[in-house]
Amino acid sequence: MEVIESGVTAAKGFLAAGVEAEIKYQNRKDMALIFSTTPCRAAGVFTTNMVKAAPVLWDKKIVESSPGVQAVVVNSGVANACTGRQGMECCEREAAIAGEALGIPAEAVLVASTGVIGVQLPGDRIEKGIRMLAEAKSDSRDAGLEAAKAIMTTDTVHKQIAVKFEIGGRTVTLGGMCKGSGMIHPNMCTMLAFLTTDANISKEMLQKALSRDVKDSFNMISVDGDTSTNDTLLILANGQAQNPEIHEEGEDYEIFCEALHYVTTFLARKMAGDGEGATALIESRVVGAASKEDARILAKSVICSSLTKAAVFGHDANFGRILCALGYSGAVFDPENVDLYFESKSGRLHIFGGGSACQYSEDKATKILSDPEVTILCDMHMGTEEAVAWGCDLSYEYVKINADYRS
Amino acid sequence: MEVIESGVTAAKGFLAAGVEAEIKYQNRKDMALIFSTTPCRAAGVFTTNMVKAAPVLWDKKIVESSPGVQAVVVNSGVANACTGRQGMECCEREAAIAGEALGIPAEAVLVASTGVIGVQLPGDRIEKGIRMLAEAKSDSRDAGLEAAKAIMTTDTVHKQIAVKFEIGGRTVTLGGMCKGSGMIHPNMCTMLAFLTTDANISKEMLQKALSRDVKDSFNMISVDGDTSTNDTLLILANGQAQNPEIHEEGEDYEIFCEALHYVTTFLARKMAGDGEGATALIESRVVGAASKEDARILAKSVICSSLTKAAVFGHDANFGRILCALGYSGAVFDPENVDLYFESKSGRLHIFGGGSACQYSEDKATKILSDPEVTILCDMHMGTEEAVAWGCDLSYEYVKINADYRS
Numbered sequence: 008m009e010v011i012e013s014g015v016t017a018a019k020g021f022l023a024a025g026v027e028a029e030i031k032y033q034n035r036k037d038m039a040l041i042f043s044t045t046p047c048r049a050a051g052v053f054t055t056n057m058v059k060a061a062p063v064l065w066d067k068k069i070v071e072s073s074p075g076v077q078a079v080v081v082n083s084g085v086a087n088a089c090t091g092r093q094g095m096e097c098c099e100r101e102a103a104i105a106g107e108a109l110g111i112p113a114e115a116v117l118v119a120s121t122g123v124i125g126v127q128l129p130g131d132r133i134e135k136g137i138r139m140l141a142e143a144k145s146d147s148r149d150a151g152l153e154a155a156k157a158i159m160t161t162d163t164v165h166k167q168i169a170v171k172f173e174i175g176g177r178t179v180t181l182g183g184m185c186k187g188s189g190m191i192h193p194n195m196c197t198m199l200a201f202l203t204t205d206a207n208i209s210k211e212m213l214q215k216a217l218s219r220d221v222k223d224s225f226n227m228i229s230v231d232g233d234t235s236t237n238d239t240l241l242i243l244a245n246g247q248a249q250n251p252e253i254h255e256e257g258e259d260y261e262i263f264c265e266a267l268h269y270v271t272t273f274l275a276r277k278m279a280g281d282g283e284g285a286t287a288l289i290e291s292r293v294v295g296a297a298s299k300e301d302a303r304i305l306a307k308s309v310i311c312s313s314l315t316k317a318a319v320f321g322h323d324a325n326f327g328r329i330l331c332a333l334g335y336s337g338a339v340f341d342p343e344n345v346d347l348y349f350e351s352k353s354g355r356l357h358i359f360g361g362g363s364a365c366q367y368s369e370d371k372a373t374k375i376l377s378d379p380e381v382t383i384l385c386d387m388h389m390g391t392e393e394a395v396a397w398g399c400d401l402s403y404e405y406v407k408i409n410a411d412y413r414s
Numbered sequence: 415m416e417v418i419e420s421g422v423t424a425a426k427g428f429l430a431a432g433v434e435a436e437i438k439y440q441n442r443k444d445m446a447l448i449f450s451t452t453p454c455r456a457a458g459v460f461t462t463n464m465v466k467a468a469p470v471l472w473d474k475k476i477v478e479s480s481p482g483v484q485a486v487v488v489n490s491g492v493a494n495a496c497t498g499r500q501g502m503e504c505c506e507r508e509a510a511i512a513g514e515a516l517g518i519p520a521e522a523v524l525v526a527s528t529g530v531i532g533v534q535l536p537g538d539r540i541e542k543g544i545r546m547l548a549e550a551k552s553d554s555r556d557a558g559l560e561a562a563k564a565i566m567t568t569d570t571v572h573k574q575i576a577v578k579f580e581i582g583g584r585t586v587t588l589g590g591m592c593k594g595s596g597m598i599h600p601n602m603c604t605m606l607a608f609l610t611t612d613a614n615i616s617k618e619m620l621q622k623a624l625s626r627d628v629k630d631s632f633n634m635i636s637v638d639g640d641t642s643t644n645d646t647l648l649i650l651a652n653g654q655a656q657n658p659e660i661h662e663e664g665e666d667y668e669i670f671c672e673a674l675h676y677v678t679t680f681l682a683r684k685m686a687g688d689g690e691g692a693t694a695l696i697e698s699r700v701v702g703a704a705s706k707e708d709a710r711i712l713a714k715s716v717i718c719s720s721l722t723k724a725a726v727f728g729h730d731a732n733f734g735r736i737l738c739a740l741g742y743s744g745a746v747f748d749p750e751n752v753d754l755y756f757e758s759k760s761g762r763l764h765i766f767g768g769g770s771a772c773q774y775s776e777d778k779a780t781k782i783l784s785d786p787e788v789t790i791l792c793d794m795h796m797g798t799e800e801a802v803a804w805g806c807d808l809s810y811e812y813v814k815i816n817a818d819y820r821s
Contacts, residue, residue, distance in 0.1 A: 125737075401816075
């Protein structure tokens, strides 16, 4: 597998664009398009929040029933959530306009929105934006990059990646982009992430691969514990790589899943590390758990703890908060048997074991916790299962961003 | 029922004290004693965290097996959690020293600690502190107040209350004190809370009343979502009011439960409003829920949402975050049918209904959200059950306190 510096336009037959549509802000790109020259099989996972944004409801229907998807239209600035019937009608109009502008059926168009909740989308600007996107679309790397930038809200960096790999003697490409930052605690999926591939894979296997993958990628990150109303992860596969169709489990499917996991994990880590106000990416690695589910619960509990997040922000080796978070996770273990380590590029430190604190250097611990990527390693000594979760520290900036998000 | 300005020394036969033992800080009281002149029936609820502090393990044993409890010794500064066998031995020694100093068996002594996790208690200072407490104990209001101050950590105000009521023609008194502030997300109980009463009530009914009560009092508050390793709620009843013993459900039991609920709710609200860095108490009131459990889950989800907490700090009527928090709570409801109101002493505002935002004045909303006590009222229109939860806003100060707690 080869990593390439590209995103959603890396795979054969995929075009993209990003334009300034002034949905909410001035002087920044805020609408994006992904377009495939041929119909795609599509799969998706969506928020489990009872309150689902209109675009989520639209996409669920299209992913389930559409014979072929060819476009995704995304806007930032306004989430089109908690917008009632008017919000749903806006999605339908968006798909119809995009279908007309791109020469495809409205049922081939997926839509996604991110931004403030409870505000209606400006229909005229959305329409103008779609026509600009249809005009601007290109299969260049730059076009993919512009799309990745246009979906950002409080993100500080765009997030994209692509990989190349071989299936049945053919080169297959898989690329993706996402945005995260706040209201990030995905359950079934994440804020907004879009993957494109030219793999030839059945719709059933595509959905299976995606649903399996999120459990250890996007579902293992959290910025603030708030599961959004708009979480959407979509993958489009247009088959243009012409590999023998993947229609069952086996070697080809595993190669595809491995590439998929590389891409999703890369994007998920990026999202966690660029959480609102974050100064550090926190990786919580749990080993020796009694079951895979326990490992996931324990790893995620650590990165969700406000106190642990604040301690990392302060470069303070306050390991008690980590034990506390493991303890209330719901998983069963023996606290006397847990080993705790801090790890970063500056080294590794054994902090806690045998029921009490180890003799460690506070200076060394502070140095490790001052690095931009910090790993908290917990060995539960209960079995052999492992899991990794990703989060970020809790800073003044998070509060600042969210105390005044709408203005 | 009459509310009196007092605390743990209000009920007959209860003495208290607070002293400076220099456990961690200088020039502040950090050890407290509650003492009953006669043996008490005791009941308690404790943290559900898998990682339980040594004092929690000690108290669970004593509450279950001791024929009569007469004293509680509390220290702040060091939590005696994650301290292994040495921490447990420290509890045993503490009880033995207190028993000797007070002329009661070690098995009549409960202990509690709050503060930093992972550090051993200074045995010599604890011993000295206990002897000072035994010397200083008094049944005065001031003594109760000193005890309430001595158990504070990052609390900004002490928290105590007492009430008088009649059972079987006798005046019964119930008082209590607690401390909260950080690592507050009780599950089965809260950080540290101590109640004293002269009611004559069987041990079985005392435990029953306490266990029933916490579901709608201490278990309905959250400051930061972190369930502590030390959560302890204890009640001591010495029977000195000489009312006919409450040994079954009935009118007397209900009168007792009502008084108990008044006291616990008062203390729980105080704890939420004085959360670390808090500038406002947030009350989340859910009505029209399908079941009591749904009502509790929904109410608690709102006050736990970091984004909602930050919005209240910024006086921003970002109601989408509240709907989002209701939505991921796990309770089933129809988002199109939810009515949302903001309420405070400045008035009441209908914010959301029928699936989209109401026409409301942002100025009025900001005014309401600027008050020190803000109620978020959610009518689910799914049934008739209600619940209330209490939390606080999320401020820069919370991050500041917790980024650097140990230094």
